[in-house]
Amino acid sequence: MRYELYYWPSIPGRGEFVRLALEEAGADYVDVARGSGKGLGVPALMELLQGQGVEHPPYAPPFLKAGKLLIGQTANILLYLGEQHGLAPATAAGRLWANQLQLTIADFVDETHDTHHPIGNGLYYEDQKPEAKRRSAEYLKARAPKYLGYFERVLERNKPGRFLVGQKLSYPDLSVFQLVEGLGYAFPRAMKGLAKKHPLVMALRDRVAARPRLKAYLASDRRLPFNEHGLFRHYPELDAD
Amino acid sequence: MRYELYYWPSIPGRGEFVRLALEEAGADYVDVARGSGKGLGVPALMELLQGQGVEHPPYAPPFLKAGKLLIGQTANILLYLGEQHGLAPATAAGRLWANQLQLTIADFVDETHDTHHPIGNGLYYEDQKPEAKRRSAEYLKARAPKYLGYFERVLERNKPGRFLVGQKLSYPDLSVFQLVEGLGYAFPRAMKGLAKKHPLVMALRDRVAARPRLKAYLASDRRLPFNEHGLFRHYPELDAD
Numbered sequence: 148m149r150y151e152l153y154y155w156p157s158i159p160g161r162g163e164f165v166r167l168a169l170e171e172a173g174a175d176y177v178d179v180a181r182g183s184g185k186g187l188g189v190p191a192l193m194e195l196l197q198g199q200g201v202e203h204p205p206y207a208p209p210f211l212k213a214g215k216l217l218i219g220q221t222a223n224i225l226l227y228l229g230e231q232h233g234l235a236p237a238t239a240a241g242r243l244w245a246n247q248l249q250l251t252i253a254d255f256v257d258e259t260h261d262t263h264h265p266i267g268n269g270l271y272y273e274d275q276k277p278e279a280k281r282r283s284a285e286y287l288k289a290r291a292p293k294y295l296g297y298f299e300r301v302l303e304r305n306k307p308g309r310f311l312v313g314q315k316l317s318y319p320d321l322s323v324f325q326l327v328e329g330l331g332y333a334f335p336r337a338m339k340g341l342a343k344k345h346p347l348v349m350a351l352r353d354r355v356a357a358r359p360r361l362k363a364y365l366a367s368d369r370r371l372p373f374n375e376h377g378l379f380r381h382y383p384e385l386d387a388d
Numbered sequence: 389m390r391y392e393l394y395y396w397p398s399i400p401g402r403g404e405f406v407r408l409a410l411e412e413a414g415a416d417y418v419d420v421a422r423g424s425g426k427g428l429g430v431p432a433l434m435e436l437l438q439g440q441g442v443e444h445p446p447y448a449p450p451f452l453k454a455g456k457l458l459i460g461q462t463a464n465i466l467l468y469l470g471e472q473h474g475l476a477p478a479t480a481a482g483r484l485w486a487n488q489l490q491l492t493i494a495d496f497v498d499e500t501h502d503t504h505h506p507i508g509n510g511l512y513y514e515d516q517k518p519e520a521k522r523r524s525a526e527y528l529k530a531r532a533p534k535y536l537g538y539f540e541r542v543l544e545r546n547k548p549g550r551f552l553v554g555q556k557l558s559y560p561d562l563s564v565f566q567l568v569e570g571l572g573y574a575f576p577r578a579m580k581g582l583a584k585k586h587p588l589v590m591a592l593r594d595r596v597a598a599r600p601r602l603k604a605y606l607a608s609d610r611r612l613p614f615n616e617h618g619l620f621r622h623y624p625e626l627d628a629d
Contacts (some may be wrong), residue, residue, distance in 0.1 A: 177618075206535075216481055218486070223491055226484070227484060246467065247446070247461045249446045250461040254498075267526030270527060275522075278522070282508060289510045290508070294447075297447050379439045383438065
């Protein structure tokens with residue numbers, strides 16, 4: 148089966164968490180909105196997002212078509228892919244734990260997004276700059292350290308701490324990789340200090356980046372660069388001094 | 389098995405979404421932090437949240453102890469309870485759809501929380517009032533209508549539209565009930581207009597409130613009232629004019 152991934156074509160955003168799982172799994176997929184021609188491109192995405200005939204309409208991208216299934220919400224897509232491709236534990240308890248970690252990553256991602264959009268998604272960054280500066284300072288002081296400290300602790304307790312869940316890579320590991328990459332892009336000055344304090348998280352990032360399939364993917368043009376339209380944005384004025 | 393629910397004792401907050409599922413299921417549970425004595429109260433919650441010996445530490449309440457399992461993240465707890473108590477479809481596809489809806493509800497809940505805390509959780513509301521006013525205006529204009537419109541559409545497409553998923557009540561229905569209650573408490577003026585535009589959502593709210601077990605629960609002192617320390621807060625200055 149060829150999966151169809153639907154996400155905005157110009158940003159890594161939340162779609163990237165799904166893409167990393169598809170790439171690590173070596174799954175066959177088409178990145179629909181990045182293509183052109185019949186059934187591809189942004190119109191194909193909009194058709195599923197807004198079409199009248201969609202039985203289970205997604206609220207927002209990313210969503211994944213898997214045969215007859217149309218699955219939305221990043222963590223939900225990963226729950227599905229994790230089970231299909233051995234990117235999650237085989238036990239019910241292990242899967243719940245992986246999902247729990249993924250939902251905590253999702254919260255962290257939401258808070259990171261809101262550093263540049265504390266007032267609303269419908270306004271430009273330029274229209275909420277003073278608020279963004281205040282929120283980012285709070286975020287870098289209190290929130291990012293709390294979340295990173297949490298994942299550091301999870302790795303510590305999962306001796307020998309090579310992965311978040313059990314002794315094998317699972318999809319939350321891929322998402323932590325993406326988070327660390329995004330934070331390094333958005334807040335390079337703050338991340339210098341944070342990286343030193345969270346060595347296990349940083350080692351996990353390196354371990355994920357070195358996996359053969361991911362290494363090839365990251366070097367390919369399927370990997371989209373971060374930019375100032377996405378989730379992780381580099382606005383130097385929001386970074387630590 | 390007697391479940392142990394762990395949540396802050398003085399607010400309904402995110403714990404209430406779990407409590408509604410436990411009550412509708414008629415499950416045996418103890419609301420740990422609201423009790424007192426050995427093994428109860430806030431210290432028991434803090435022990436699992438911060439204790440060194442916890443193998444799968446939760447990031448934040450609510451969390452649920454179910455035998456040997458310790459499950460965190462609201463949507464993850466509901467995924468588990470839904471499966472255990474027939475509060476979710478029996479098919480894998482149906483469960484993914486219920487989880488997808490629940491995650492969209494969680495996003496809506498997060499954005500609602502941030503109307504009174506747009507800068508940071510670590511600051512008082514009083515320290516972020518101008519920003520809260522701006523965010524709330526955006527939220528009431530753009531975000532709440534978008535989310536409510538989405539759930540209205542989901543109900544419309546699920547003919548005869550009595551429930552969100554299939555032809556039976558499932559846990560996202562309970563959460564939509566709580567959302568509507570919370571919005572009515574926090575933004576009574578804005579909700580008057582929004583309620584008229586979303587009749588299926590409002591009818592779902594009524595249908596849930598009328599279920600025998602929930603009706604008894606809502607009239608009991610197990611049901612905590614909303615207040616200005618929780619998720620849904622009534623600050624008249626943030627409501628519509």
